[in-house]
Amino acid sequence: MLGGCGAPTPHTADTGAPPTAITVGIMPIPDCATIAAAQQKGYFTAEGLRVTTVQVQGGGIALPKLESGELQFAIMNYVAAIQKQSREPGVIKLVTDAYQAAPNAFVLMVPGNSPLKTVSDLHGKRIAVLTLNSVGTLTLEAALKVAGLTKHDVHLSEQPVTEMMNLLERGQIDAAWMTEPFISAYYAQHGGRKLADMMTGQTADLPIAGWATSATFAKNHPSTVLAFQRAMQRAQADVAADRGLIARLLPTYTKIDADAAANITIGIFPLDLAPSRIQKVADLMLEYDYLADALDVRPILMPPPPIPTTPSASILPPPPASRRHQELTP
Structure with missing residues (x-):
């Protein structure tokens, strides 16, 4: 039965062989809960993998590390990959x-005492994102368009998400594109306020990130890629079906505590790497000039094998609105 109640079954052909060592780039965000789940539940070990994780700032930073072989896999936002x-x-x-x-x-966060009330107020303001030309800037541009602005009307800068709160409080930036657990942390520690949800309108339900490798590594080490996929599919199904598991895992690789982890907003953990969903990102990128020409995403996708048993709740529903989120909502 899927879910880690029993010992996982190894898929390696030679269980006496030493484990294959791989290094995986992660970020201190909920997207990476699957890695923590696979480690905790022994899915990597069952597949003959010994996994070391290192933190990266974003997909753009991880790409050269994948190409050089410094990393074998990494979290990768779809904008960077495309x-x-x-x-x-x-x-x-x-x-x-x-x-x-x-x-x-x-969401786009501002200090609690910020005079900014809507996205329209961002004209001429300084906005921090994790990386330029990324899912952060793409979704911000979509929000700016609705407000009658463009990226040329604001000043964008790359900043580590771990530093955004301090930069906001010191007045060095006016707004920051944040994800959890930093949204909740900024609210709790400094009274930060949500200016706008970045995933509404044409960006609603937008695919955010997947796990990437280099084409060279995939070609030369197909059995390792397959082992990684199998372990991750099992763990992805677990976190998709159990919000409590995510809350327990977050403190193990982020600075968020258990109480805060239980109340943050969690996105969706898909199981299929479906081209029809991910194509939405490429089409949006074309609209905002991130691409010169239309691009078919299928050549970059290596769909994982199906998991043995699909859990009844394979897609994590949003949790009920907490008091914090009611207060965050303008």
């Missing part, structure tokens, strides 16, 4: 899905 494919076809492969947007899981 841009890479448009510029250098055949360099990157996406091997499993990771995360999809849900309401209030990705």
Whole structure:
């Protein structure tokens, strides 16, 4: 039965062989709960993998590390992956899905005493994002368009998400594109306020990120890729079906405590790496000039094998609105 109640069954052909060591790039965000689940439940060990994780700032930072072999897999936002494919076809492969947007899981935050009230007020303001030309800037541009603005009307800068709260409080930036657990942390520690949900309108339910490897590694180590996919699919199904598991895992690889982890907004953990969903990202990128020409996402996808048993609740529903989220909502 899927879910980790019993010992996982190894898929490696030679269980006496030493485990294959891989290094995986992660971020301190909910998207990466699947890695923590796979480690805790022994799914990597069962597949003959010994996994070391290192933190990366974003997909754009992880890409050269994948190409050099410093990383074998990494969390990768779909915007970065699709841009890479448009510029250098055949360099990157996406091997499993990771995360999809849900309401209030990705928001633009401002200080509690900020005079900014709507996105229209951002003209001339300084906005921090994790990386430029990413899912952060793409969704921000969509929000700016609705408000009658463009990216040229604001000042964008790359900042580590771990530093955004301090930059906001010191007045060095006016707004920050944040995800959990930093949204909740900023609210709790400094009274930060949500200016706008970044995943509404044409960005609602937007696929956010998957797990990537280099095409070279996928070609030269197909059995390792398959082992990684199998372990991740089992863990993805577990976190998709159990919000409590995510809350327990978050404190193990982020600075969020257990109480806060129980109340943050969680997105969706898809199981299928479906081209029809991920194509939405490429089409949106074309509209906002992130791509010069239309791009078919199918060549960069390596769909994982189906999991043995699909859990009854394979997609995590949004939790009931907490008092914090009611207060965050303007």
